[in-house]
Amino acid sequence: MSEPLLSQDIDPTPIRRLLRGLYSNRRAAWIRRAVTLSIGLAACITWSRFLALVFIAVTVFFILARLYLAITATRLFRRIFRPKRITVTPEGYLFVLVTVGVGAAAINTGYALLYLVFALLLSLIVTSGVVSELMTRRLSVTRSAPRAVFCGERFEVTVSVRNGKRLFWAHGLRISEAAVNSSLKVEEEGYIAAVAPRKSATASVTLSAHKRGVLALRGVLVETLFPFAFFRKRLAYEVAETVIVYPAIVDVGLHMEACGRMRSLRRVPLYIRGEEDFRGLHEYRDGDNPRRIHWALSAKHQKLLVREMDTRRADKLVVVFEPFVASERQREEFERAVSLAASLLFEAHKRGYETGLVTRLRRRTVTVFGAGRRLMLRQLEVLAHVEPLPPDSNWLAHLNIRRTEGATVFVVSARPSAFTNKWQQYLKNFAVVRTLFGTSKDDS
Secondary structure (H helix, E strand, O other): OOOEHHHHHOOOHHHHHHHHHHHHHHHHHHHHHHHHHHHHHHHHHHHHHHHHHHHHHHHHHHHHHHHHHHHHHHHHHHHHOOOOOOOOOOHHHHHHHHHHHHHHHHHHHHHHHHHHHHHHHHHHHHHHHHHHHHHHOOOOEEEEEOHHHHHHOEEEEEEEEEEEEOOOEEEEEEEEEOOOOOEEEEOOOOEEEEEEOOOOEEEEEEEEEOOOOOEEEEEEEEEEEOOOEEEEEEEEEEEEEEEEEOOOOOOOOHHHHHHHHHHHOOOOOOHOOOEEEEEEEOOOOOOOOOHHEEEHHHHHHHOOEEEEEOOOOOOOOEEEEEOOOHHHHHHHHHHHHHHHHHHHHHHHHHOOOEEEEEEEEEEEEEEEEEEEHHHHHHHHHHHHHHHEEEOOOOOOOOOOOOHHOOOEEEEEOOOOOOHHHHHHHHHHHOOOOEEEEEOOOOOO
């Protein structure tokens, strides 16, 4: 069961947001103290009653604001007063304007019929407020979100709303996500037409994440316009969940094909290329290897038959990701490089390759090698957590290079560096090496 915590941090009112800024921000706190002390000092120097009254009023205001923030944050206050946001819709403003006009006409003319219409309009406004309050009473909210999603792609979360009332239905509930920012956007809201007493109903909310890493889903917004759409009543429910956001996947087919051509042109030793598979037989021609003559079938058919063999390529792709940047200005290029690394691993998994990832997380070097979807998701999770680091030329000093033998190795970094060139020269003795950068140009 979740509890409405609108006045806390999920969906604060403008007044509360302003007051929190005065106390939570260190710079604002220093400004507040400096202004208060300056007014008090000026009042003492000039012996001005006006400045003294201003000093007392400012001090009392800050004390009352502090008490307001402390009291409204308590669980008891939230249980008793059920913090919520009520806004008047454009239709509501129009209806109120019409009601005021009818009331003014009734007072000026004294017609009983106008008084009756005025009373009817007022009763509709009161009924709208009471019924909308009844719709949002005793609701509990739960959310089910996927464990991991890709950056920039839409995903759905399932929100379940339970109506705890015994007699009354809950109508016209619109479901959305709270604490939306530049990293999280609501693409489509959910809607529940009605929830029966002591029953539950579900709705799907479509979201999209625009920043890789760990995404914190803090709460769910439930609002209603029922019955006349004069008022929008909104409550925020604290339902905390975390979602891992994998890097965005881009098209890297051209890079994969280019490396395939480089691999086919390069002479790779047999123990690196892989084993040979039997393809078929053909009649002996000049230049064929005599060791591949199938003597038993040649004697049976009275002609020399030679085995045709296919060399199974060792389909292995290794991404060496260099998470080093010289300055914060390279952040965009760094994110593009992370996306390239993730896309290479994702494409290699689709083609059935064995994959490997070598990178650095904080103070340790991370290596993830293997095959299968579970391992690919583990690699993407590592890339989701990787952050820019200062340059370190010895981070691969203890890496077992023989794990890259016969593989297609992509060295990915934000920008070209001496480290990238050094490892390209070293790794090319064991594998096909290609370098990719987060800038618009690629080296190979």
